[in-house]
Amino acid sequence: MVGRLNNKVFIVTGGTKGIGFSTAEMFLKEGASGIITGRGIEAGQSAVAQLAKVAGEEHIKFIQHDSSNEEGWISLFKKANEIFGQVSILVNNAGIAARGDIESTTLEEWRKIQSVNLDGVFLGTHYGVINMKGQKDASIINMSSIEGLVGEPQLLAYNASKGGVRLMTKSAALHCALNDLNVRINTVHPGYITTPMVENSPGLAEYQSSRTQTPMGHLGEPEDIANMCVFLGSEESKFATGAEFIVDGGYTAK
Ligand SMILES: NC(=O)c1ccc[n+]([C@@H]2O[C@H](COP(=O)([O-])OP(=O)(O)OC[C@H]3O[C@@H](n4cnc5c(N)ncnc54)[C@H](O)[C@@H]3O)[C@@H](O)[C@H]2O)c1
Numbered sequence: 001m002v003g004r005l006n007n008k009v010f011i012v013t014g015g016t017k018g019i020g021f022s023t024a025e026m027f028l029k030e031g032a033s034g035i036i037t038g039r040g041i042e043a044g045q046s047a048v049a050q051l052a053k054v055a056g057e058e059h060i061k062f063i064q065h066d067s068s069n070e071e072g073w074i075s076l077f078k079k080a081n082e083i084f085g086q087v088s089i090l091v092n093n094a095g096i097a098a099r100g101d102i103e104s105t106t107l108e109e110w111r112k113i114q115s116v117n118l119d120g121v122f123l124g125t126h127y128g129v130i131n132m133k134g135q136k137d138a139s140i141i142n143m144s145s146i147e148g149l150v151g152e153p154q155l156l157a158y159n160a161s162k163g164g165v166r167l168m169t170k171s172a173a174l175h176c177a178l179n180d181l182n183v184r185i186n187t188v189h190p191g192y193i194t195t196p197m198v199e200n201s202p203g204l205a206e207y208q209s210s211r212t213q214t215p216m217g218h219l220g221e222p223e224d225i226a227n228m229c230v231f232l233g234s235e236e237s238k239f240a241t242g243a244e245f246i247v248d249g250g251y252t253a254k
Helices: 018-029 041-055 070-084 105-132 156-178 204-209 220-234
Strands: 009-012 035-037 059-064 089-092 138-145 184-190 244-247
Touching: 009 018, 018 041, 018 089, 018 220, 035 041, 035 070, 041 059, 041 204, 059 070, 070 105, 070 138, 070 184, 089 105, 105 138, 105 156, 105 184, 138 220, 156 184, 184 220, 204 244, 220 244
Parallel strands: 009 035, 009 089, 035 059, 089 138, 138 184, 184 244
Antiparallel strands: none
């Protein structure tokens, strides 16, 4: 069977659960091979065991890596190259959320969010472009959020990080386009999705399912975002770069 991502090599950061896991699963089903990363070895091994059932263990590996660690990015690309060859799709998915408004947020809390959501995505994009350029088509997909497009008073630091990802991506995409590097870089902006990030926050899923929040009246599923990532990872999207892809049940259409 010809998949939409046949022979592509991917890295998905934070791929042990939620949107990252679903994206890796969909990439494997479409014929790609690659690596998921995460901080915990146990979670990584268990995710890889599940993903190996989709495509065989030779197609999926786990590498322990905190996405905010620069040295780790250098060795991640080196290992990916040794195992599978040149990476053609990178999903900078790893992210964390915490509540806090402009008065309550401390500098420490602010820096913690930026270190993963913004520094981590910068490092991934930086080493991604350096390692992925020069092939026929390479794609970097940066996971922003509806919270990178509109403000939410209780998500101050998260808003800043996701808005930063949105514009950093445009700058990097322009550099790649103007220099013929053949690396496309786009952002994906999920609305509220049923993942541990949302389900572990009491009452959040119920509140965000209301039609005043999400006009479709229900949350999205991780597969809704994974499908967008397949499109952006494949050459079906070969003319798309520096753009924003919103999948939010109508949240930002209001
Ligand atoms: N779930 C939603 O409603 C939603 C909406 C918009 C955007 N997002 C974004 O989508 C991405 C995935 O979210 P999710 O809902 O699947 O979250 P999740 O918490 O369910 O999963 C996130 C994954 O990232 C990993 N991770 C966290 N920090 C890391 C680090 N420093 N290094 C490596 N891995 C790390 C976690 O261990 C986990 O595997 C995040 O960037 C999030 O901000 C989620």
